[in-house]
Amino acid sequence: MDLNGQKLAETLCMYLVMAAALLGFAVGFLRHDFSQMMAVFTGGVGLVAAATVPDWPVFNRHPIKWLPPKEATEQQQQRQKGGSSGRKKKTASWCNLWGMF
Amino acid sequence: MSHSWLSRANALATFAGTVLAVVCLAVTATDYFHKSQPVLSCEFVGTEGLQKEFGHDRAHVVLNLTADLRSEFSWNTKQLFVFVDFEFATRKNARNQMVMWSANVLDKEHALIRVPTLRAQYPYALTDQGFGLRDREFNITVGWNVMPRVGALFTRRRTFAGLGPLPDEYFQPTAGRVRRPGSDEFVEVPTGGAEEDADPYYTDA
Numbered sequence: 001m002d003l004n005g006q007k008l009a010e011t012l013c014m015y016l017v018m019a020a021a022l023l024g025f026a027v028g029f030l031r032h033d034f035s036q037m038m039a040v041f042t043g044g045v046g047l048v049a050a051a052t053v054p055d056w057p058v059f060n061r062h063p064i065k066w067l068p069p070k071e072a073t074e075q076q077q078q079r080q081k082g083g084s085s086g087r088k089k090k091t092a093s094w095c096n097l098w099g100m101f
Numbered sequence: 102m103s104h105s106w107l108s109r110a111n112a113l114a115t116f117a118g119t120v121l122a123v124v125c126l127a128v129t130a131t132d133y134f135h136k137s138q139p140v141l142s143c144e145f146v147g148t149e150g151l152q153k154e155f156g157h158d159r160a161h162v163v164l165n166l167t168a169d170l171r172s173e174f175s176w177n178t179k180q181l182f183v184f185v186d187f188e189f190a191t192r193k194n195a196r197n198q199m200v201m202w203s204a205n206v207l208d209k210e211h212a213l214i215r216v217p218t219l220r221a222q223y224p225y226a227l228t229d230q231g232f233g234l235r236d237r238e239f240n241i242t243v244g245w246n247v248m249p250r251v252g253a254l255f256t257r258r259r260t261f262a263g264l265g266p267l268p269d270e271y272f273q274p275t276a277g278r279v280r281r282p283g284s285d286e287f288v289e290v291p292t293g294g295a296e297e298d299a300d301p302y303y304t305d306a
Contacts, residue, residue, distance in 0.1 A: 029176065032176040041121065
Protein backbone atom coordinates (compact mmCIF):
# COMPACT_ATOMS: atom_id res chain seq x y z
CA MET A 1 0.00 0.00 0.00
CA ASP A 2 1.43 3.38 -0.96
CA LEU A 3 1.19 6.62 1.04
CA ASN A 4 -1.89 7.97 -0.78
CA GLY A 5 -3.53 4.57 -0.27
CA GLN A 6 -2.82 4.72 3.47
CA LYS A 7 -4.46 8.10 3.72
CA LEU A 8 -7.45 6.96 1.66
CA ALA A 9 -7.88 3.79 3.75
CA GLU A 10 -7.81 5.68 7.02
CA THR A 11 -10.26 8.36 5.84
CA LEU A 12 -12.65 5.73 4.49
CA CYS A 13 -12.42 3.71 7.70
CA MET A 14 -13.23 6.70 9.91
CA TYR A 15 -16.17 8.07 7.96
CA LEU A 16 -17.72 4.68 7.19
CA VAL A 17 -17.60 3.58 10.84
CA MET A 18 -19.29 6.82 11.88
CA ALA A 19 -21.88 6.36 9.15
CA ALA A 20 -22.57 2.80 10.35
CA ALA A 21 -23.03 4.11 13.90
CA LEU A 22 -25.47 6.82 12.80
CA LEU A 23 -27.42 4.40 10.64
CA GLY A 24 -27.55 1.79 13.39
CA PHE A 25 -28.74 4.31 15.96
CA ALA A 26 -31.44 5.59 13.60
CA VAL A 27 -32.68 2.07 12.82
CA GLY A 28 -32.72 1.04 16.47
CA PHE A 29 -34.42 4.20 17.65
CA LEU A 30 -37.10 4.23 14.97
CA ARG A 31 -37.88 0.52 15.26
CA HIS A 32 -37.52 0.44 19.08
CA ASP A 33 -35.12 -2.45 18.89
CA PHE A 34 -31.74 -2.37 20.57
CA SER A 35 -30.45 -5.58 18.97
CA GLN A 36 -31.17 -4.26 15.47
CA MET A 37 -28.96 -1.28 16.26
CA MET A 38 -26.14 -3.58 17.29
CA ALA A 39 -26.65 -5.76 14.21
CA VAL A 40 -26.49 -2.79 11.85
CA PHE A 41 -23.43 -1.37 13.59
CA THR A 42 -21.45 -4.61 13.73
CA GLY A 43 -22.43 -5.44 10.17
CA GLY A 44 -21.23 -2.02 9.05
CA VAL A 45 -17.93 -2.41 10.88
CA GLY A 46 -17.49 -5.80 9.23
CA LEU A 47 -18.02 -4.27 5.79
CA VAL A 48 -15.56 -1.47 6.59
CA ALA A 49 -13.01 -4.08 7.66
CA ALA A 50 -13.45 -5.90 4.36
CA ALA A 51 -13.07 -2.64 2.46
CA THR A 52 -10.06 -1.07 4.19
CA VAL A 53 -8.00 -3.79 5.89
CA PRO A 54 -6.83 -5.86 2.88
CA ASP A 55 -4.36 -4.24 0.48
CA TRP A 56 -6.74 -3.68 -2.44
CA PRO A 57 -5.33 -2.45 -5.80
CA VAL A 58 -7.18 0.86 -5.29
CA PHE A 59 -4.67 1.72 -2.58
CA ASN A 60 -1.67 1.15 -4.88
CA ARG A 61 -2.29 3.72 -7.60
CA HIS A 62 0.59 6.03 -6.61
CA PRO A 63 3.69 3.88 -6.19
CA ILE A 64 6.68 5.55 -4.52
CA LYS A 65 9.41 6.56 -6.98
CA TRP A 66 12.83 6.19 -5.38
CA LEU A 67 15.90 8.12 -6.59
CA PRO A 68 18.45 6.03 -8.55
CA PRO A 69 21.27 4.65 -6.37
CA LYS A 70 24.47 6.74 -6.17
CA GLU A 71 27.83 5.43 -7.29
CA ALA A 72 29.98 4.49 -4.31
CA THR A 73 33.03 6.70 -3.62
CA GLU A 74 36.58 5.32 -3.40
CA GLN A 75 36.66 5.47 0.40
CA GLN A 76 33.46 3.55 0.67
CA GLN A 77 34.74 0.91 -1.77
CA GLN A 78 37.88 0.52 0.33
CA ARG A 79 35.85 0.19 3.51
CA GLN A 80 33.71 -2.50 1.93
CA LYS A 81 36.81 -4.43 1.00
CA GLY A 82 37.72 -4.44 4.66
CA GLY A 83 41.07 -2.54 4.57
CA SER A 84 42.75 -2.16 7.96
CA SER A 85 43.51 1.53 7.32
CA GLY A 86 39.91 2.68 7.56
CA ARG A 87 39.29 0.83 10.76
CA LYS A 88 38.18 2.81 13.75
CA LYS A 89 37.73 1.76 17.32
CA LYS A 90 34.05 1.33 17.97
CA THR A 91 32.54 3.21 20.87
CA ALA A 92 29.30 2.36 22.54
CA SER A 93 26.29 4.42 21.58
CA TRP A 94 25.90 5.78 25.11
CA CYS A 95 29.42 7.19 24.86
CA ASN A 96 28.46 9.15 21.76
CA LEU A 97 25.37 10.34 23.54
CA TRP A 98 27.38 11.98 26.36
CA GLY A 99 30.19 13.14 24.09
CA MET A 100 32.76 10.84 25.67
CA PHE A 101 35.86 9.38 23.99
CA MET B 102 5.51 1.62 13.26
CA SER B 103 5.30 0.28 9.82
CA HIS B 104 2.00 0.35 8.04
CA SER B 105 0.51 -3.10 7.63
CA TRP B 106 -2.92 -4.76 7.50
CA LEU B 107 -2.58 -5.45 11.22
CA SER B 108 -2.15 -1.78 12.03
CA ARG B 109 -5.20 -0.94 9.90
CA ALA B 110 -7.26 -3.63 11.62
CA ASN B 111 -6.11 -2.33 15.01
CA ALA B 112 -7.07 1.24 14.14
CA LEU B 113 -10.48 0.09 12.90
CA ALA B 114 -11.21 -1.98 16.02
CA THR B 115 -10.25 0.74 18.49
CA PHE B 116 -12.09 3.44 16.59
CA ALA B 117 -15.21 1.28 16.31
CA GLY B 118 -15.08 0.71 20.07
CA THR B 119 -14.89 4.45 20.75
CA VAL B 120 -17.76 5.15 18.37
CA LEU B 121 -19.84 2.42 20.03
CA ALA B 122 -19.27 4.06 23.42
CA VAL B 123 -20.55 7.37 22.02
CA VAL B 124 -23.59 5.59 20.55
CA CYS B 125 -24.32 4.03 23.96
CA LEU B 126 -24.22 7.50 25.53
CA ALA B 127 -26.75 8.66 22.95
CA VAL B 128 -28.94 5.65 23.75
CA THR B 129 -29.00 6.45 27.47
CA ALA B 130 -29.79 10.05 26.56
CA THR B 131 -32.97 8.90 24.77
CA ASP B 132 -34.07 7.15 27.99
CA TYR B 133 -34.05 10.53 29.70
CA PHE B 134 -36.85 11.66 27.38
CA HIS B 135 -38.89 8.49 27.81
CA LYS B 136 -42.14 9.25 29.62
CA SER B 137 -43.95 6.50 31.48
CA GLN B 138 -47.36 6.35 33.12
CA PRO B 139 -47.32 3.39 35.50
CA VAL B 140 -50.77 2.54 36.89
CA LEU B 141 -50.81 0.80 40.24
CA SER B 142 -53.35 -0.19 42.82
CA CYS B 143 -52.88 -2.10 46.04
CA GLU B 144 -55.56 -3.11 48.54
CA PHE B 145 -55.37 -4.82 51.88
CA VAL B 146 -57.55 -7.92 51.44
CA GLY B 147 -57.14 -9.22 54.97
CA THR B 148 -55.05 -11.28 57.32
CA GLU B 149 -54.75 -15.06 57.16
CA GLY B 150 -53.16 -15.26 60.56
CA LEU B 151 -51.38 -13.35 63.28
CA GLN B 152 -48.99 -15.36 65.39
CA LYS B 153 -47.00 -14.76 68.50
CA GLU B 154 -43.80 -16.67 68.02
CA PHE B 155 -40.69 -17.00 70.16
CA GLY B 156 -39.47 -13.40 70.41
CA HIS B 157 -41.54 -11.84 67.70
CA ASP B 158 -44.89 -11.42 65.98
CA ARG B 159 -45.60 -12.82 62.54
CA ALA B 160 -48.39 -11.62 60.27
CA HIS B 161 -49.84 -13.42 57.27
CA VAL B 162 -51.07 -10.55 55.16
CA VAL B 163 -52.95 -10.88 51.86
CA LEU B 164 -52.88 -8.00 49.39
CA ASN B 165 -54.53 -7.38 46.03
CA LEU B 166 -51.95 -5.89 43.67
CA THR B 167 -52.43 -4.63 40.14
CA ALA B 168 -49.50 -2.95 38.44
CA ASP B 169 -49.42 -1.89 34.84
CA LEU B 170 -45.73 -1.21 34.20
CA ARG B 171 -45.84 -1.69 30.44
CA SER B 172 -45.08 1.98 29.80
CA GLU B 173 -41.80 1.63 31.72
CA PHE B 174 -40.33 -0.33 28.83
CA SER B 175 -38.37 1.79 26.39
CA TRP B 176 -36.20 0.41 23.61
CA ASN B 177 -33.30 0.43 26.03
CA THR B 178 -35.00 -1.46 28.88
CA LYS B 179 -33.72 -4.94 29.57
CA GLN B 180 -35.97 -5.95 32.46
CA LEU B 181 -37.75 -4.75 35.58
CA PHE B 182 -37.36 -6.02 39.10
CA VAL B 183 -40.59 -5.42 40.99
CA PHE B 184 -40.80 -5.67 44.75
CA VAL B 185 -43.43 -5.02 47.42
CA ASP B 186 -42.26 -3.59 50.73
CA PHE B 187 -44.23 -3.87 53.96
CA GLU B 188 -43.51 -0.91 56.25
CA PHE B 189 -44.72 -0.05 59.72
CA ALA B 190 -43.64 1.83 62.82
CA THR B 191 -43.67 0.58 66.40
CA ARG B 192 -42.75 2.19 69.67
CA LYS B 193 -39.52 0.18 69.70
CA ASN B 194 -38.49 0.76 66.07
CA ALA B 195 -39.51 3.89 64.20
CA ARG B 196 -39.03 2.31 60.80
CA ASN B 197 -39.57 -1.33 59.93
CA GLN B 198 -39.30 -2.31 56.30
CA MET B 199 -39.37 -5.78 54.80
CA VAL B 200 -39.80 -7.16 51.35
CA MET B 201 -42.80 -9.47 51.06
CA TRP B 202 -42.86 -10.18 47.33
CA SER B 203 -40.67 -9.68 44.27
CA ALA B 204 -40.64 -10.61 40.61
CA ASN B 205 -38.59 -10.20 37.47
CA VAL B 206 -40.40 -8.81 34.46
CA LEU B 207 -38.45 -9.76 31.37
CA ASP B 208 -40.50 -8.09 28.65
CA LYS B 209 -43.31 -5.69 28.00
CA GLU B 210 -45.89 -8.44 27.42
CA HIS B 211 -45.49 -9.54 31.03
CA ALA B 212 -45.43 -6.08 32.57
CA LEU B 213 -49.13 -6.07 33.43
CA ILE B 214 -49.07 -7.70 36.84
CA ARG B 215 -52.26 -8.86 38.53
CA VAL B 216 -51.99 -10.70 41.82
CA PRO B 217 -55.40 -10.78 43.50
CA THR B 218 -54.07 -12.71 46.51
CA LEU B 219 -50.54 -11.61 47.12
CA ARG B 220 -48.94 -13.32 50.11
CA ALA B 221 -45.45 -13.05 51.55
CA GLN B 222 -43.32 -15.00 49.12
CA TYR B 223 -40.86 -17.53 50.46
CA PRO B 224 -38.34 -16.76 51.97
CA TYR B 225 -39.73 -13.34 52.82
CA ALA B 226 -41.64 -13.04 56.09
CA LEU B 227 -43.58 -10.30 57.84
CA THR B 228 -42.31 -10.19 61.39
CA ASP B 229 -41.67 -7.58 64.03
CA GLN B 230 -38.74 -7.27 66.42
CA GLY B 231 -41.02 -7.64 69.37
CA PHE B 232 -44.76 -7.94 69.76
CA GLY B 233 -46.02 -4.84 68.00
CA LEU B 234 -48.05 -6.17 65.08
CA ARG B 235 -51.50 -6.32 66.71
CA ASP B 236 -53.77 -3.45 65.65
CA ARG B 237 -50.94 -2.00 63.59
CA GLU B 238 -51.36 0.19 60.53
CA PHE B 239 -48.85 -0.23 57.75
CA ASN B 240 -47.73 1.15 54.39
CA ILE B 241 -47.16 -0.85 51.26
CA THR B 242 -44.49 0.46 48.90
CA VAL B 243 -44.37 -1.04 45.45
CA GLY B 244 -40.99 -0.37 43.88
CA TRP B 245 -39.40 -1.37 40.65
CA ASN B 246 -35.83 -1.24 39.39
CA VAL B 247 -35.63 -0.36 35.74
CA MET B 248 -32.58 -2.10 34.30
CA PRO B 249 -31.46 -0.58 31.01
CA ARG B 250 -29.36 -2.36 28.43
CA VAL B 251 -26.84 0.48 28.60
CA GLY B 252 -26.79 3.12 31.31
CA ALA B 253 -27.52 3.23 34.99
CA LEU B 254 -30.20 1.31 36.82
CA PHE B 255 -32.84 3.47 38.48
CA THR B 256 -35.69 2.86 40.90
CA ARG B 257 -39.24 4.14 41.07
CA ARG B 258 -41.65 3.72 43.95
CA ARG B 259 -45.31 4.13 44.77
CA THR B 260 -46.47 4.08 48.39
CA PHE B 261 -49.94 3.10 49.60
CA ALA B 262 -50.13 4.58 53.07
CA GLY B 263 -52.37 3.94 56.03
CA LEU B 264 -53.44 0.37 55.22
CA GLY B 265 -54.81 -1.87 57.91
CA PRO B 266 -55.03 -2.09 60.75
CA LEU B 267 -53.98 -5.66 61.42
CA PRO B 268 -56.29 -7.61 63.76
CA ASP B 269 -56.09 -6.72 67.44
CA GLU B 270 -55.75 -10.33 68.63
CA TYR B 271 -53.64 -13.34 67.68
CA PHE B 272 -55.21 -16.14 65.69
CA GLN B 273 -53.89 -19.28 64.07
CA PRO B 274 -53.12 -19.00 60.34
CA THR B 275 -55.44 -20.79 57.94
CA ALA B 276 -54.62 -20.70 54.25
CA GLY B 277 -57.47 -19.45 52.13
CA ARG B 278 -59.38 -17.81 54.97
CA VAL B 279 -58.68 -14.14 55.60
CA ARG B 280 -59.92 -11.85 58.31
CA ARG B 281 -61.15 -8.61 56.80
CA PRO B 282 -59.45 -5.46 58.11
CA GLY B 283 -61.19 -3.83 61.02
CA SER B 284 -63.74 -6.60 61.60
CA ASP B 285 -64.14 -10.18 62.79
CA GLU B 286 -65.58 -11.26 59.45
CA PHE B 287 -63.77 -14.09 57.64
CA VAL B 288 -63.72 -14.44 53.85
CA GLU B 289 -62.60 -17.33 51.66
CA VAL B 290 -59.87 -16.49 49.13
CA PRO B 291 -58.08 -18.67 46.57
CA THR B 292 -54.99 -20.35 47.96
CA GLY B 293 -53.01 -20.75 44.72
CA GLY B 294 -49.39 -20.67 45.79
CA ALA B 295 -46.86 -18.71 43.81
CA GLU B 296 -44.51 -21.70 43.86
CA GLU B 297 -46.93 -24.21 42.30
CA ASP B 298 -47.84 -22.39 39.10
CA ALA B 299 -45.22 -21.49 36.57
CA ASP B 300 -46.17 -17.84 36.07
CA PRO B 301 -49.00 -17.08 38.48
CA TYR B 302 -48.56 -13.31 38.50
CA TYR B 303 -48.26 -12.83 34.77
CA THR B 304 -51.48 -12.06 32.98
CA ASP B 305 -51.67 -11.13 29.35
CA ALA B 306 -53.39 -7.88 28.52
